[in-house]
Amino acid sequence: MFDTAIAGSLPKPAWLAETGKLWPKWQSEGAALAQAKLDATLLWIKVQEDAGLTVIGDGEMSRQHFVHGFLERVEGIDFEHKVEMGIRNDRYKAMVPQVVAPLALKGRVHETEARLLRAHTARRTKFTLPGPMTIVDTVADRFYGDRVTMAMAFADLLNQEARALEADGIDVVQFDEPAFNVYLEEAATWGVRALERAAQGLKCTTAVHICYGYGIQANIDWKKTLGQEWRQYEKVFPALAASSIDQVSLECIHSHVPAELMALLAGKDVMVGVIDVASEAVETPEEVAATIERALRYVPGEHLIACTNCGLAPMSRAVAEAKLKALADGAALARARRA
Numbered sequence: 609m610f611d612t613a614i615a616g617s618l619p620k621p622a623w624l625a626e627t628g629k630l631w632p633k634w635q636s637e638g639a640a641l642a643q644a645k646l647d648a649t650l651l652w653i654k655v656q657e658d659a660g661l662t663v664i665g666d667g668e669m670s671r672q673h674f675v676h677g678f679l680e681r682v683e684g685i686d687f688e689h690k691v692e693m694g695i696r697n698d699r700y701k702a703m704v705p706q707v708v709a710p711l712a713l714k715g716r717v718h719e720t721e722a723r724l725l726r727a728h729t730a731r732r733t734k735f736t737l738p739g740p741m742t743i744v745d746t747v748a749d750r751f752y753g754d755r756v757t758m759a760m761a762f763a764d765l766l767n768q769e770a771r772a773l774e775a776d777g778i779d780v781v782q783f784d785e786p787a788f789n790v791y792l793e794e795a796a797t798w799g800v801r802a803l804e805r806a807a808q809g810l811k812c813t814t815a816v817h818i819c820y821g822y823g824i825q826a827n828i829d830w831k832k833t834l835g836q837e838w839r840q841y842e843k844v845f846p847a848l849a850a851s852s853i854d855q856v857s858l859e860c861i862h863s864h865v866p867a868e869l870m871a872l873l874a875g876k877d878v879m880v881g882v883i884d885v886a887s888e889a890v891e892t893p894e895e896v897a898a899t900i901e902r903a904l905r906y907v908p909g910e911h912l913i914a915c916t917n918c919g920l921a922p923m924s925r926a927v928a929e930a931k932l933k934a935l936a937d938g939a940a941l942a943r944a945r946r947a
């Protein structure tokens with residue numbers, strides 16, 4: 609009971625990339641960079657295991673950003689001529705590449721780090737990919753002329769890589785869809801449809817992560833405009849409950865999301881965010897256990913996975929390590945209390 613996992617990303621060591629940034633510059637290039645990425649992956653596998661997590665990820669050490677890491681391996685995208693675009697409904701501006709031709713994968717995207725992860729832990733493994741709707745919201749379209757058509761084209765590419773990750777031995781493939789909390793109507797209709805298409809035919813566990821973003825200033829400011837109760841999940845959860853996706857990852861601790869919305873996910877595994885990624889303050893195991901216990905009113909124990917609210921990428925390594933430990937210790941405490 610109570611598996612423990614991270615949402616996806618972890619801080620990159622200073623020798624791999626700039627610290628504290630969402631789009632950090634790499635510190636080396638070529639073979640040296642490739643080696644540094646794998647060394648950092650190995651380091652975080654060890655740290656997650658030592659903290660006591662039961663599901664292990666690669667920490668996204670090999671990608672600069674959770675969306676662009678995938679796009680770099682896609683044909684039909686012009687990375688040379690990036691344009692400034694307002695993303696997540698204009699919450700912030702980003703320099704994004706442009707889709708200029710039919711999309712196709714250049715080959716495998718995450719083979720090296722997925723196989724490294726599988727080879728170096730005996731525990732269950734989770735691997736993250738960006739979701740189709742979030743990709744469409746993070747790239748400029750100069751070719752398809754229609755968001756849904758382009759989302760379905762990306763879903764097919766994601767499906768190709770997801771099936772390969774499954775063949776690499778990955779146990780859980782998770783699609784990250786922060787855009788689901790922004791485009792509520794579209795998320796419940798074509799967003800979930802595109803997501804199911806990305807997960808089509810997978811026999812491993814499938815998951816979706818929906819959050820209110822990293823703990824960066826633009827997101828903190830946005831959250832202030834959302835009012836006292838955040839009911840965004842209310843729109844998309846019924847569509848996800850009716851979908852083929854097995855697990856849903858959501859924000860909980862220090863969030864204004866009413867806990868009872870979790871009841872809308874009956875039948876699904878729920879990855880409950882018990883670690884705040886917008887605060888450097890490290891949770892106590894007691895706080896983590898209390899958040900788990902609050903979620904248990906709406907999610908049966910056998911369906912509950914304790915998780916982080918979102919990725920830990922922009923944090924310091926020391927804080928991230930302490931938070932992983934608090935996550936595992938808090939889950940152990942909640943388990944012991946129920947035994």
Ligand code: ZN
Binds near residue numbers: 615819820
């Ligand atoms: Zn997130």
